[in-house]
Amino acid sequence: MVGQHELHTKLNSLLELPKSLILVGDKGCGKHTFVKLIADRFQYELIDFSDVDKEQIEKLYEIVTPAIYLIAEPNEKKQSTLLKLLEEPPVNVYLIVLTTSVNHLLPTVVNRCQIWSFSPYDLFELMQFTENKELIKIANTPGKILAYTDFDFDYYISLADKIVKHISRAQWSNLFKLTEVFDYKSNAIDLFIPLLQHQLFSEYKESNEEKLYKKYFLVKQLQNSLTNVNNVDKQKLFESAIFGMKLCN
Amino acid sequence: MQLEELKSRIENKWEITYPLVFLSADMFLPMQYVKRLVLEPEFVEEYVKASGFFATSTNNIKVLRTPELNVEVSGNYIVICKKVEPSITPLLNIIEFPKLEDWMIEDYAYSNLEGVKETNIAWLVNVCKHDIYRLEQEIDRIKLFDNAERNIVFEQFRDDGIFNDLSELNIFTMSSALQNKDIQKVESVYESLQTASSIVDVEPLGLYTILYNNFKKMIKVWMNSNPTEETTGMPNNQIWAIKNLKKMYTKEQLLKVFMSLLKIDEGFKSGKFPIEILVDYLVITCLVS
Numbered sequence: 001m002v003g004q005h006e007l008h009t010k011l012n013s014l015l016e017l018p019k020s021l022i023l024v025g026d027k028g029c030g031k032h033t034f035v036k037l038i039a040d041r042f043q044y045e046l047i048d049f050s051d052v053d054k055e056q057i058e059k060l061y062e063i064v065t066p067a068i069y070l071i072a073e074p075n076e077k078k079q080s081t082l083l084k085l086l087e088e089p090p091v092n093v094y095l096i097v098l099t100t101s102v103n104h105l106l107p108t109v110v111n112r113c114q115i116w117s118f119s120p121y122d123l124f125e126l127m128q129f130t131e132n133k134e135l136i137k138i139a140n141t142p143g144k145i146l147a148y149t150d151f152d153f154d155y156y157i158s159l160a161d162k163i164v165k166h167i168s169r170a171q172w173s174n175l176f177k178l179t180e181v182f183d184y185k186s187n188a189i190d191l192f193i194p195l196l197q198h199q200l201f202s203e204y205k206e207s208n209e210e211k212l213y214k215k216y217f218l219v220k221q222l223q224n225s226l227t228n229v230n231n232v233d234k235q236k237l238f239e240s241a242i243f244g245m246k247l248c249n
Numbered sequence: 250m251q252l253e254e255l256k257s258r259i260e261n262k263w264e265i266t267y268p269l270v271f272l273s274a275d276m277f278l279p280m281q282y283v284k285r286l287v288l289e290p291e292f293v294e295e296y297v298k299a300s301g302f303f304a305t306s307t308n309n310i311k312v313l314r315t316p317e318l319n320v321e322v323s324g325n326y327i328v329i330c331k332k333v334e335p336s337i338t339p340l341l342n343i344i345e346f347p348k349l350e351d352w353m354i355e356d357y358a359y360s361n362l363e364g365v366k367e368t369n370i371a372w373l374v375n376v377c378k379h380d381i382y383r384l385e386q387e388i389d390r391i392k393l394f395d396n397a398e399r400n401i402v403f404e405q406f407r408d409d410g411i412f413n414d415l416s417e418l419n420i421f422t423m424s425s426a427l428q429n430k431d432i433q434k435v436e437s438v439y440e441s442l443q444t445a446s447s448i449v450d451v452e453p454l455g456l457y458t459i460l461y462n463n464f465k466k467m468i469k470v471w472m473n474s475n476p477t478e479e480t481t482g483m484p485n486n487q488i489w490a491i492k493n494l495k496k497m498y499t500k501e502q503l504l505k506v507f508m509s510l511l512k513i514d515e516g517f518k519s520g521k522f523p524i525e526i527l528v529d530y531l532v533i534t535c536l537v538s
Binding site for chain 2 (some may be wrong): 171172173174176180225228229230231232233236237239240243244247
């Protein structure tokens with residue numbers, strides 16, 4: 001695992017694993033990789049606890065072999081289910097919660113756990129995953145960089161640039177040619193939106209034009225919806241942003 | 250050849266000599282046999298929707314449809330027609346299909362709805378007014394489920410008004426009324442929706458999808474200085490049809506409606522927008538643009 005020296009030092013100095021631990025870090029920073037290191041360090045089995053329910057929690061009080069129970073980005077309902085586990089931890093159970101932000105967790109959960117945070121990666125560390133410095137401006141974690149492996153980066157950067165510079169001149173009907181480029185069943189749009197956001201922000205910094213900031217804000221809202229709304233229709237979201245951007249003129 | 254012999258040849262996988270001429274007043278029974286003989290079912294469905302005389306090719310068997318056959322046919326053809334000219338009759342292998350009687354339609358329903366109570370099947374056949382095509386559609390909905398679940402699902406569908414006999418008032422009536430800003434028609438469908446005893450098939454998400462697709466097509470054509478197959482991604486006949494629609498929306502209104510439609514999906518998936526008010530919202534969005 002590249003970087004994260006502080007976390008490694010913490011892990012190596014532990015005599016005993018905390019009963020409940022929250023790992024906080026941006027998407028792709030290596031949370032799952034680090035959990036495997038924890039499991040190896042203590043020789044504990046690692047169990048995916050994503051589908052936790054009350055019945056499963058009751059059974060945990062009977063287990064005899066120590067194990068790590070991992071749950072990633074639990075919703076509020078799942079967090080409420082975990083409360084008993086946190087208040088009366090079973091002897092052989094070690095709970096690790098992964099999240100991109102402690103703000104996504106209930107205060108009652110946060111207060112009962114140790115929190116370990118991932119540090120931002122520096123340029124040198126990220127260059128071990130790619131030589132593309134443009135990509136590093138957009139993808140700030142190893143996981144995010146690796147997601148762009150099979151992505152035609154140069155083509156999409158050029159597309160983002162065209163959108164930023166020429167959308168005001170495009171015919172309304174031609175906007176669909178932009179939105180129909182993507183296969184929405186794949187993750188192409190999820191990888192493209194950060195590029196577009198980056199291009200808009202770069203242009204805004206250079207020109208300081210208000211309409212560019214409005215466009216940037218539209219795309220940022222799009223990014224939030226893609227991340228936070230389950231099963232959202234990505235094509236309609238993107239069309240909404242593109243049409244909104246044209247209206248900004 | 251008689252129909253029974255054809256059925257036997259299909260079931261036993263014996264050789265069949267082409268061309269075959271299916272003489273029938275309607276398409277339903279002949280198409281059941283075509284589906285067994287021709288190996289590309291999706292293609293066959295398209296063929297059924299078209300009318301007139303044209304040749305198609307699949308697995309080396311060509312399926313032709315014509316009101317009256319008056320030319321000799323040779324080769325791997327199945328011809329479906331209502332009449333054959335007497336002079337060519339001796340030269341052809343004609344299979345006469347019986348007219349669909351009510352008892353045959355009922356038999357079709359019973360044999361395809363295993364698991365559903367007989368009283369329920371009889372009710373469905375009546376609601377569909379013995380219309381075989383309508384019945385086939387409703388039966389296909391139930392056949393998606395296992396035999397053990399079918400009766401429960403059937404009764405749920407019945408209670409929710411999903412089987413309906415008000416075929417005049419449905420999702421397409423509402424969507425075209427909105428697109429044409431036909432306020433009277435919208436009011437009429439809307440009033441029916443409010444009546445508890447009415448059974449109107451206006452499924453909100455289906456209506457939303459139709460409106461989204463159609464407004465998108467209108468933008469692609471009306472707001473394009475040169476709408477072609479290449480520039481719109483639409484076939485020419487569709488472009489022509491949309492060009493000739495009465496323009497009930499200005500360009501600004503079209504954009505406003507379309508952008509409102511785009512926000513709906515995220516709205517109800519994020520919980521901001523309850524689906525119960527979707528039809529109301531769509532009506533207001535289109536009419537008050």
